[in-house]
Amino acid sequence: MTIASLLEPVDGTPGPRRLSHAADWMQGRTLYGGASALVAFTMARRAFPDLPPLRAAQIGFVAPVGEEIELGVEMVREGRNVTQVRSEIHAGGKLALTAFWLFAAEREANAVRPSDPPADWPGPPQENAQAMKGEGPAFIQNNFELRFGQARDADHGATIRRWARLTEQHELDPVSRLVLMGDVMPPGAMRIMQRVGPISSINWSFNVLDPESRSKDGWYLAENASQHAGAGYSSERLRMWDSDGRQVLDGLQCVAVFG
Template identity: 25%
Template sequence: MHIDQLLHSIDTQMNDNQLTAKLSVSESWSQGRTLFGGLSAALTYHAMKHAITKEQLLRSLNTNFIGPIKLGEEFEITIEVLRRGKNVTQILGRINQDGKAVLSSLACFGTARRSKIEIKNNLQHCMPPPKKANFLPQIPKVTPKYLAQFQLAKTKGGWPFTGNKEASVQGWMRFATPPEVFSDTHLVAIIDIWPPTILQMFKLPKMASTMSWNLEFIHPHLPIANDDWCAYQATTRQASDGYAHTEANVWDAKGELIAISRQVVTVFG
């Protein structure tokens, strides 16, 4: 099941009078006992786009992963426009399954405005473009199935459960099967594909999951080709008491910063 199939299903269900969509996702998108978080956030964001205009761009997306989303069973995405101002629209998105809330997202969309303040981003990465993706063995009950939907080319850091002393990771990412057109919805999904930075420090498999995720999009940015690699660099700011705070920057293939990501990760070990 490709992500584009799910996005098309949302598009056919939602309109000005219908602010809900029902979906079921196959096991190929599983992340442990739940649906891959990047996909659930992306689907919710895609539903929100039906309540805005093309001029309103995503500025921030705050997602709380409340409970597991069961694969192969129907869930419902509901959106609510909290406020539609002159320049900014704020939308609340929810996913419910079996009558329970499992995800909540708050998005801020804003139109471009004239301003005397303009500060260019000077943060760059020094990673050469990858020649090919890394091989990721599919180890039952260890390697999440959703990773087969993507390609990763790691340049720094370790894979989970390798006993690495670092808590950072750098590399490149893209879809294994390119989407028809790469949109901001695809960008939301792909940013979350990397394993939590702290998992590489364990020598044996341990559980970890994202509790909350803050994502900011940098505009304007150039269109992204459907087979482009995007660069990713993540660090752990602090970790203790079973929680880790991580930050990441994302660049397009041309070296332009396009997103900033922050996560609070629960660690069981």
């Protein structure tokens, strides 16, 4: 089912909605994090259609998001260059997701520093074997094609890196595509778990480095790396690069590690 069908009920008007095409985007009891974040982002964009490009976001995954939801949105502040918007998703009468979006117009640069290229560039996706075919959550099988972005026979510590693209070339603007895909990798802490157990994203904060990104054939290299794990949680750094090795997204996430 296309992402456009999932987003169709999100018209920018606050109130109850039914995401009748959510089934293909579910991850256990809840909508996949990137999809639920995209619902909240689309709510902000459709409520205020003249916003400048998105530059940053802070998202709290509070509770499961299902088909029956209620959407809310408010303009927090509209400045000369920067506009801040809050959108929320309620489910079962309780807050399920809260998102704070920072939109900002482009200005003349007074500081320029290109992001560092990724270490151990894996080569283009077509030169890497397919990953997770017939494995993993249903939303992966239904909507994404993954290829390895690391040597399979090497020790990568607590880092997971894969090439990823949507199996259907949905008609999404570049930023919506990054929001949808930015949370696609499992946490790097999965590589170092001592026992099998569930994991759950608690929040996600990211900066958009290129709001006009259009990577070749829709492929992006996505990486999740645990920076510190302990006490049942992992601090993860999430990054994405386009097919030419330019970083387009930089983020952090707190993940609960159970078991």
